Amino acid sequence: MDDGKIDFSAISDEGVTWTLLGTLYLRAYESRLPRPILGDRHAAEALSRIDYDFAKLRRRLHPNGNQFLVALRAKVLDDWCTDFLTRTPDATVLQLGCGLDSRMLRLDAEGAHPWYDLDIPAVIDLRRRLYPEKGNHQMIGASVTDTGWLDKVPGDRPVLIVAEGLFPYLTADQMRRLLPRLTAHFDTGELLFDGLAPSMVRMGRLFQWPVRDGHEVERMDPRLTLAGQVPITDLGHLIPVRTYRLLYQFMHAVPPLRRLLVDYRFTF
Ligand SMILES: C[S@@+](CC[C@H](N)C(=O)[O-])C[C@H]1O[C@@H](n2cnc3c(N)ncnc32)[C@H](O)[C@@H]1O
Known part of the structure; x- marks a missing residue:
């Protein structure tokens, strides 16, 4: 029976793509x-419109604290986005590895900015069924590592590039090629993303690119200037559940734990 729900069976349970459902679930x-x-x-x-075995997902994700990790990571990025878009009303937004994230609805519901959401074609096919393209909001189905898709994004305005939960899955070589390609396409802008410490990268089967410190990213692309690096435990005081608030505050006091997940902000 067709109940109007979006069938997720085209997405394998094993690869990186599956992770988009995890972050969506935790945000919901x-x-x-x-x-x-x-x-x-x-x-x-969005989640209520997806046909999936959510009991299985819940067992796999253990939303026992991870929901705050995902919310804090997004909150820091959203606040930086708002700051940039308020100062730069003519900005274009380019979101890489968008998955089924709703940032454009959270931050630009009226479609004031040309907004491009990019993910691999199978994900964009699903995304179009959840969030129809309209007005200024467009989607691009391509691998971020492919060349060519940037031609679809006009480079004549300042740009806000956001990549949440994507760069840890790319290799250092892919990042070394991608960053200069992005910054060469636009005159000026900001790049926001989250990075994982080497110990986190070692723990995750799919993770590939660790960030020890934002300055090493400047060395990968000299056009980038580090403008902020915020460990997400920095915002641990916002957690509404005492046990997890104390856990995040403890992690913040221990330097190797504080640096496990950091949001980075660069200007160029
Ligand atoms: C952890 S999910 C994050 C999704 C979304 N940003 C969020 O926060 O909910 C990782 C996303 O990166 C996408 N991705 C992985 N490799 C990619 C690539 N080479 N090109 C484009 N997207 C990619 C996946 O399809 C997936 O949607």
């Missing part, structure tokens, strides 16, 4: 808590 879960940090109600709406 967090949005239902009393006093949420991100409160992404669009994630909850």
